Amino acid sequence: AQSVTQPDIHITVSEGASLELRCNYSYGATPYLFWYVQSPGQGLQLLLKYFSGDTLVQGIKGFEAEFKRSQSSFNLRKPSVHWSDAAEYFCAVGAGGGGNKLTFGTGTQLKVEL
Amino acid sequence: GAVVSQHPSWVICKSGTSVKIECRSLDFQATTMFWYRQFPKQSLMLMATSNEGSKATYEQGVEKDKFLINHASLTLSTLTVTSAHPEDSSFYICSAREPGGRGDTQYFGPGTRLTVL
Numbered sequence: 001a002q003s004v005t006q007p008d009i010h011i012t013v014s015e016g017a018s019l020e021l022r023c024n025y026s027y028g029a030t031p032y033l034f035w036y037v038q039s040p041g042q043g044l045q046l047l048l049k050y051f052s053g054d055t056l057v058q059g060i061k062g063f064e065a066e067f068k069r070s071q072s073s074f075n076l077r078k079p080s081v082h083w084s085d086a087a088e089y090f091c092a093v094g095a096g097g098g099g100n101k102l103t104f105g106t107g108t109q110l111k112v113e114l
Numbered sequence: 115g116a117v118v119s120q121h122p123s124w125v126i127c128k129s130g131t132s133v134k135i136e137c138r139s140l141d142f143q144a145t146t147m148f149w150y151r152q153f154p155k156q157s158l159m160l161m162a163t164s165n166e167g168s169k170a171t172y173e174q175g176v177e178k179d180k181f182l183i184n185h186a187s188l189t190l191s192t193l194t195v196t197s198a199h200p201e202d203s204s205f206y207i208c209s210a211r212e213p214g215g216r217g218d219t220q221y222f223g224p225g226t227r228l229t230v231l
Contacts, residue, residue: 036222043118043207043222044158090157100146100211102220104157 002027002095006105013081014113021076021108023065023091032094033074034102035065039087047089050074061085086112116142118210120223127198128231135193135226137208143188144210148220149181152205164191198230 003026013019025031032051036044048059055067065076074091091105117140127133137147145166150158162172162183170183180202182194191210195202205227209220 034219041225041227043120043224044209045222046219049219100220101163102148102158102160104159106157 002031002093002103004091004093004103004105006089006091006108008108009106010109010111012111012113015083016080019076019078019081019085019110021089021091021110023074023076023105024072025074025091025093026072027093027095029095031074033065033067034092034094035059035063035074035076036090036092036104037061037087038090038107044090047076081110081112083112083114086110116140116210116212116219116221118208118221118223120206120208120226122226123224124227124229126229126231129199130197132194132196133198133228135195135206135208135228137191137193137210137223139189139210139221142210142212144191144212145188146211147185147191148209148211149183149191149193150207150209152207152225154205158207161193195228198228200230203228203230 005024034049035047038044047063048057050057050067057065063078088107090107092102095101119138121136147164149161152158161176162170164170164183164185166185172178185191207225209222
């Protein structure tokens with residue numbers, strides 16, 4: 001069975017600083033990988049996804065993620081964080097037919113200091 | 115991007131009553147919808163996969179008689195929590211997938227906060 005680990009429960013960064021959120025996955029085949037963001041009391045918004053091809057994926061809001069098969073990782077990065085980026089971030093791996101069955105990590109809560 | 119709505123956004127009910135939550139895909143047809151449950155400060159747990167015109171597929175440990183799912187059309191799936199109890203209080207989120215292709219994106223609704231007194 002697939003699994004996702006997000007080692008950092010909470011991260012605090014200063015506005016304007018760079019950000020990297022870690023995600024490690026376990027899956028026997030080529031994974032479908034996603035990063036979602038959730039604001040308080042809200043549903044999830046897709047930031048980016050990886051299915052195949054270029055291992056560096058660009059997403060919305062200036063985020064990017066790099067798929068590293070050798071490390072089973074899919075870390076999310078942003079060069080300069082904005083206060084509005086404060087939210088909960090979830091990494092997910094898709095399995096099953098077409099990668100539709102998502103397994104989520106436990107999330108990383110991002111706090112941005114002004 | 116595609117929009118998924120949920121109704122109601124929050125509901126408070128008495129123990130023993132049933133609650134219905136609707137999930138709609140507003141600008142696309144979704145042959146498959148998913149229902150998740152999220153406990154405070156925790157991740158989303160997949161409850162069931164809902165396919166239009168057929169029975170839902172429930173994840174291990176999810177009581178199908180308690181969480182009734184109906185996917186009667188390509189734009190609407192409903193989750194009914196029957197005989198709700200306080201332990202059913204949670205944040206329920208649905209998602210919808212556009213048909214066709216591999217690894218299609220799931221678009222998530224805003225969630226429904228259920229509180230059972």
